[in-house]
Amino acid sequence: MTVTDELLRNARRYAADFDKGDLPLPPARQIAVLACMDARLNPYGLLGLSEGDAHVIRNAGGVVTADEVRSLSISQRLLGTREIVLIHHTDCGMLTFSDDEFRAQVLADTGIKPEWAAEAFADLDQDVRQSIARIKASPFIPHKDSVRGFVYEVKSGELREVHP
Amino acid sequence: MTVTDELLRNARRYAADFDKGDLPLPPARQIAVLACMDARLNPYGLLGLSEGDAHVIRNAGGVVTADEVRSLSISQRLLGTREIVLIHHTDCGMLTFSDDEFRAQVLADTGIKPEWAAEAFADLDQDVRQSIARIKASPFIPHKDSVRGFVYEVKSGELREVHP
Numbered sequence: 481m482t483v484t485d486e487l488l489r490n491a492r493r494y495a496a497d498f499d500k501g502d503l504p505l506p507p508a509r510q511i512a513v514l515a516c517m518d519a520r521l522n523p524y525g526l527l528g529l530s531e532g533d534a535h536v537i538r539n540a541g542g543v544v545t546a547d548e549v550r551s552l553s554i555s556q557r558l559l560g561t562r563e564i565v566l567i568h569h570t571d572c573g574m575l576t577f578s579d580d581e582f583r584a585q586v587l588a589d590t591g592i593k594p595e596w597a598a599e600a601f602a603d604l605d606q607d608v609r610q611s612i613a614r615i616k617a618s619p620f621i622p623h624k625d626s627v628r629g630f631v632y633e634v635k636s637g638e639l640r641e642v643h644p
Numbered sequence: 645m646t647v648t649d650e651l652l653r654n655a656r657r658y659a660a661d662f663d664k665g666d667l668p669l670p671p672a673r674q675i676a677v678l679a680c681m682d683a684r685l686n687p688y689g690l691l692g693l694s695e696g697d698a699h700v701i702r703n704a705g706g707v708v709t710a711d712e713v714r715s716l717s718i719s720q721r722l723l724g725t726r727e728i729v730l731i732h733h734t735d736c737g738m739l740t741f742s743d744d745e746f747r748a749q750v751l752a753d754t755g756i757k758p759e760w761a762a763e764a765f766a767d768l769d770q771d772v773r774q775s776i777a778r779i780k781a782s783p784f785i786p787h788k789d790s791v792r793g794f795v796y797e798v799k800s801g802e803l804r805e806v807h808p
Contacts, residue, residue, distance in 0.1 A: 482790050483675045484727050490692030491803040498801025500684070505737055507683035511647045517699040517715055519671035520664070524688050525695065528654030535681040538702045540715040546760045547711035551681055551704040553750070554762065559737055563648050573669055573723055586717070590783045596710045598718065619754045626646050637662025639655040 503532035505559065511535070512555045514611070515567035516542035516574075520634045523567070535561055541574040542567055543599045543607070544614040553620040562623045566611050567639070569632035574600045574607075604631050608642040667696035669723065675699070676719045678775070679731035680706035680738075684798045687731070699725055705738040706731055707763045707771070708778040717784040726787045730775050731803070733796035738764045738771075768795050772806040 512535040513523050523529060523536055535555045537548055544566075555561045582598040601607035608629035615627050629642045676699040677687050687693060687700055699719045701712055708730075719725045746762040765771035772793035779791050793806045 482727060483673045484729055484790055484792055487673075487675070487691040487693070487729065488803065488805075491690050493692070494690045495801040495803070500801065501799040503684045503798070505682075505684075505735055509647045509651075511651070512681070517676070517701045517719065518669075519696050519698055519700075520667045520669075522688060522693075522695045524686060526655055526658050527651040528657070529651070529686075531686045531689070532683050534683055536683075536702050537681045537704075538700050539711055540701075540718040545711045545714075547703055547709045550709075550758070550760050550762065553758070554704040554737065554746075555681065557750070558741070558746075563646060565648055565651065571669055573718065577722070582718075582722075586721070586784055589786075592783045594714070594717070594784055596714050598714065619756045620750060620758055622753075626648055628648055634667070635665040637659040637664065639652065639659070641652075 500531045507532070507534045507559065507561055509533045510561050511563040511565065512537060512552055512561045513565045513567065514542055514544070514548060516540070516569055516572060518569055518572065521567065521569050521632050526632065526639065535559070541572065541599050541601065541607070542611065544611045545599065549618050549620055552615065556621060556623050563626040564615060566608060566629040567632050568604050568608050569634055570604065571634050572604065575602065575604070605642045609644065664695045671696070671698045671723065671725055673697045674725050675727040675729065676701060676716055676725045677729045677731065678706055678708070678712060680704070680733055680736060682733055682736065685731065685733050685796050690796065690803065699723070705736065705763050705765065706775065708775045709763065713782050713784055716779065720785060720787050727790040728779060730772060730793040731796050732768050732772050733798055734768065735798050736768065739766065739768070769806045773808065
């Protein structure tokens with residue numbers, strides 16, 4: 481039995497108890513959360529989100545690349561979100577290597593060098609600011625009055641705001 | 645008070661009750677979930693995931709672009725995940741427009757045409773298969789023995805597997 485099969489068993493239990501079939505497509509809280517994919521960071525528990533509340537966008541590092549601009553653009557332009565919350569976190573894997581190292585290792589293992597940057601970073605607060613700067617610079621994300629960035633502390637469970 | 649401020653109040657409560665400070669960086673279940681950002685789709689509730697279990701990657705549509713290849717590559721190569729679960733869902737916003745329409749509207753509103761596709765799709769099952777195909781085609785994602793795709797039914801809470 482794979483882990484996927486075990487999760488499917490959980491999904492059957494979720495469906496059996498399901499009572500949220502009437503929720504509309506646009507997020508009720510009009511907010512998009514962009515967070516690292518890290519297993520320890522649970523945006524639902526942390527932010528008290530329930531089904532229907534918010535768009536949740538996640539990737540390695542919680543960084544902003546073209547695909548996050550795409551998702552945020554669709555979120556705001558078509559589905560009515562107005563605020564953005566960015567969450568990086570302590571003990572992030574992206575702090576443990578450099579883009580050059582990652583791409584060289586992939587090249588050595590596969591014979592092909594990725595055409596994309598790994599988006600590793602050396603300083604958490606600086607990378608949160610970098611993500612905010614990329615959002616502010618994008619012409620495709622119309623609503624920027626509330627774009628705030630945070631670092632989640634995986635040891636304490638606390639969320640710390642990164643100020644400009 | 646913004647919605648962000650309300651979520652920060654929830655975050656303070658989460659930290660006050662926090663008892664998961666010892667979790668390691670690599671996901672315990674060695675699995676990565678790639679799902680749509682939709683507000684009604686809660687991967688934690690649906691799959692029974694807890695803090696520490698799985699990488700969760702999300703974007704508009706749950707599609708696979710270069711940035712999801714980046715995240716999955718880092719997830720598998722550096723952090724030990726071995727299975728991938730893809731989740732699209734019914735009533736998805738991505739079913740309601742075409743890439744051409746989206747890019748033309750952005751051009752009309754901003755004067756700039758996005759250099760990326762919006763990744764809209766007309767058929768849910770076909771797009772799940774397309775996402776699997778992109779993963780299978782990538783030289784940067786090493787472990788492909790368990791890459792399975794699903795459609796989450798937002799009305800019933802059920803998860804339906806898409807077979808090749």
